[in-house]
Amino acid sequence: MATIDDVAKKAGVGRSTVSRVLNNSPKVSDKTRELVFKAIKELDYHPSSIARGLAGNSTYTIGIILDNTMDKAYANPFIYEVLRGIEKTIYENGYNLLLVGMNTRRGNKLATELILQGKMVDGLVLQSQLIMSPFFKIIQGYNLPVVSIGKLDKKKEISWVDIDNFEAGYMAASYLYSRGYNKIAFEGIDDSKVFAVDRYRGYLKFIHEIGSQPLIADKFYSDVDAIICLDNMCAFKVLQNCKQLGKKIPEEIGIMTFDDYPLAEYLEPTITNIDVDLFALGSEVGKEILRKVKERDGDVKEIQIPVSINVRESTK
Amino acid sequence: MATIDDVAKKAGVGRSTVSRVLNNSPKVSDKTRELVFKAIKELDYHPSSIARGLAGNSTYTIGIILDNTMDKAYANPFIYEVLRGIEKTIYENGYNLLLVGMNTRRGNKLATELILQGKMVDGLVLQSQLIMSPFFKIIQGYNLPVVSIGKLDKKKEISWVDIDNFEAGYMAASYLYSRGYNKIAFEGIDDSKVFAVDRYRGYLKFIHEIGSQPLIADKFYSDVDAIICLDNMCAFKVLQNCKQLGKKIPEEIGIMTFDDYPLAEYLEPTITNIDVDLFALGSEVGKEILRKVKERDGDVKEIQIPVSINVRESTK
DNA sequence: AATGTAAGTGGAAGCGCTTCCACTATAGGA
DNA sequence: TCCTATAGTGGAAGCGCTTCCACTTACATT
Numbered sequence: 001m002a003t004i005d006d007v008a009k010k011a012g013v014g015r016s017t018v019s020r021v022l023n024n025s026p027k028v029s030d031k032t033r034e035l036v037f038k039a040i041k042e043l044d045y046h047p048s049s050i051a052r053g054l055a056g057n058s059t060y061t062i063g064i065i066l067d068n069t070m071d072k073a074y075a076n077p078f079i080y081e082v083l084r085g086i087e088k089t090i091y092e093n094g095y096n097l098l099l100v101g102m103n104t105r106r107g108n109k110l111a112t113e114l115i116l117q118g119k120m121v122d123g124l125v126l127q128s129q130l131i132m133s134p135f136f137k138i139i140q141g142y143n144l145p146v147v148s149i150g151k152l153d154k155k156k157e158i159s160w161v162d163i164d165n166f167e168a169g170y171m172a173a174s175y176l177y178s179r180g181y182n183k184i185a186f187e188g189i190d191d192s193k194v195f196a197v198d199r200y201r202g203y204l205k206f207i208h209e210i211g212s213q214p215l216i217a218d219k220f221y222s223d224v225d226a227i228i229c230l231d232n233m234c235a236f237k238v239l240q241n242c243k244q245l246g247k248k249i250p251e252e253i254g255i256m257t258f259d260d261y262p263l264a265e266y267l268e269p270t271i272t273n274i275d276v277d278l279f280a281l282g283s284e285v286g287k288e289i290l291r292k293v294k295e296r297d298g299d300v301k302e303i304q305i306p307v308s309i310n311v312r313e314s315t316k
Numbered sequence: 317m318a319t320i321d322d323v324a325k326k327a328g329v330g331r332s333t334v335s336r337v338l339n340n341s342p343k344v345s346d347k348t349r350e351l352v353f354k355a356i357k358e359l360d361y362h363p364s365s366i367a368r369g370l371a372g373n374s375t376y377t378i379g380i381i382l383d384n385t386m387d388k389a390y391a392n393p394f395i396y397e398v399l400r401g402i403e404k405t406i407y408e409n410g411y412n413l414l415l416v417g418m419n420t421r422r423g424n425k426l427a428t429e430l431i432l433q434g435k436m437v438d439g440l441v442l443q444s445q446l447i448m449s450p451f452f453k454i455i456q457g458y459n460l461p462v463v464s465i466g467k468l469d470k471k472k473e474i475s476w477v478d479i480d481n482f483e484a485g486y487m488a489a490s491y492l493y494s495r496g497y498n499k500i501a502f503e504g505i506d507d508s509k510v511f512a513v514d515r516y517r518g519y520l521k522f523i524h525e526i527g528s529q530p531l532i533a534d535k536f537y538s539d540v541d542a543i544i545c546l547d548n549m550c551a552f553k554v555l556q557n558c559k560q561l562g563k564k565i566p567e568e569i570g571i572m573t574f575d576d577y578p579l580a581e582y583l584e585p586t587i588t589n590i591d592v593d594l595f596a597l598g599s600e601v602g603k604e605i606l607r608k609v610k611e612r613d614g615d616v617k618e619i620q621i622p623v624s625i626n627v628r629e630s631t632k
Numbered sequence: 633a634a635t636g637t638a639a640g641t642g643g644a645a646g647c648g649c650t651t652c653c654a655c656t657a658t659a660g661g662a
Numbered sequence: 663t664c665c666t667a668t669a670g671t672g673g674a675a676g677c678g679c680t681t682c683c684a685c686t687t688a689c690a691t692t
């Protein structure tokens with residue numbers, strides 16, 4: 001295993017010069033730089049992140065804390081799609097990802113230790129709900145760059161990235177209206193979740209803009225001609241109800257949901273939905289944490305990922 | 317941030333004694349040990365993994381390479397459920413998880429570098445399909461402990477952990493038979509996937525044991541009274557076909573599938589299935605890689621996770 | 633009393649880097 | 663011509679640990 005000294009010797013330069021080349025310092029002449037690169041290639045040298053971490057102040061590692069204790073992965077696959085997006089950005093920038101789970105007692109302890117150790121990770125990504133949890137207070141003391149997956153309603157001096165759920169709700173309502181539906185209900189309201197509240201608020205805004213009142217569908221869907229479902233499971237139930245009631249989709253009733261989950265594609269009819277790009281969400285999270293790590297600047301960004309519409313069979 | 321020297325000073329002992337305490341060396345008297353522990357607690361000292369990695373030979377970090385380039389997380393959430401199991405075991409044993417994705421070109425490079433750097437990870441977990449990939453050859457040179465998620469059909473001198481898919485197939489057939497079905501077909505045969513082949517082989521074994529011949533259902537399901545579906549998407553289609561054909565479930569036709577995916581629970585009727593415990597699979601992967609890392613022994617284990625049955629409405 | 637042994641301990645080297653500091657050229661200005 | 667910046671470079675210290683080696687005890691053996 002070649003070390004930096006081997007490279008230095010082979011290139012006929014000093015150890016610090018090699019280091020400078022590795023770190024893209026401008027204070028190296030082109031001639032020397034080439035010499036060093038040649039030696040690196042010949043020796044197939046790879047710098048040790050461990051040593052770099054000890055010596056300098058960067059481990060090129062981002063920690064990520066997942067709140068996946070409770071849910072089975074397929075009950076809540078969304079966070080993993082976000083993870084994929086994060087990975088991509090992180091890897092492309094030459095960083096590593098250290099996964100810190102909360103699914104054990106030790107999770108908490110470990111997460112804390114990572115920060116206490118200071119040098120283990122350069123930055124931390126975590127889900128918004130964890131920011132409310134008690135252990136997060138410990139983190140705050142160590143002014144480590146942090147980015148939240150998911151909107152923070154209270155100002156917390158932390159950057160966050162989320163789907164633009166307000167826009168999603170608005171877009172769903174406005175699309176249905178544009179297709180000729182005008183008694184549009186919203187199903188599955190849930191005050192406890194920020195994304196749910198935002199989707200509903202987006203819906204509300206549009207409904208008010210056209211001078212209407214929000215609706216909640218009754219048992220027989222008799223007073224509505226379209227239903228926006230909070231999520232896929234909700235859509236699934238609404239769909240089954242419609243079938244039992246003998247309602248024709250999309251003629252008598254239009255249905256929309258959010259997230260282009262496989263269900264939406266396999267059901268009969270397939271469901272029109274507002275597609276939320278979780279992979280893009282993850283990418284932005286990655287970009288933001290790297291920006292904070294590299295620039296070491298403190299300004300807090302609130303990033304919303306635009307949504308798009310996926311027209312299928314459940315709407316006119 | 318307290319260091320080992322601070323602890324040594326506070327406890328009034330040498331630095332190496334503190335190190336011995338940290339590493340559970342028996343060569344420390346109880347008195348001294350207590351003194352050191354007290355100092356550690358008072359200083360809220362946490363050893364730096366980075367420094368330990370550089371000095372010793374362990375980083376207490378396991379690398380995991382996910383082959384998640386292509387599939388959206390919800391198209392294939394299974395691997396993430398395995399991941400949850402791995403996390404749990406790894407964290408409980410005081411190790412960290414370094415995630416290495418393949419979802420970029422750099423993925424390959426990085427994964428290789430991790431190994432080349434040698435000290436970055438103590439062991440490596442990867443999906444069976446990656447073992448066949450060209451980049452795996454590079455890994456082999458560095459005799460790092462490796463465990464495969466998923467069965468390896470060819471002997472590769474690598475431990476693997478997988479669901480007992482053969483048993484799963486056998487169990488499905490035998491359960492249907494025990495409920496009075498005797499014209500049992502297998503739907504969704506796929507030669508290209510080890511798990512699919514094993515499920516089918518398990519089915520075959522039972523069918524032969526009762527002196528029958530394997531069946532493949534025709535378009536109208538006229539010659540069968542039960543169908544074992546390779547996976548949930550397959551089951552979903554079979555279910556829809558049955559409805560169109562007006563077949564009564566479970567009276568006229570019994571349906572079974574594998575994996576207790578949410579679909580199985582939400583469909584009408586709900587689907588009886590062989591539950592494969594992917595979380596347990598992950599736990600075993602974690603245990604096995606830690607065993608190899610700690611014991612540094614080379615014996616190859618082949619671990620099969622037992623399956624269980626989940627009776628729902630689609631069978632008599 | 634002299635020797636041997638084992639348990640316990642501290643000192644120091646070294647893991648592979650980064651970075652500060654001191655140094656040497658080289659070129660430009662007086 | 664001499665002096666002074668400045669770009670470029672090498673040496674050495676140090677990051678926080680582990681581990682080897684040398685050393686001191688205390689006690690059992692002759």
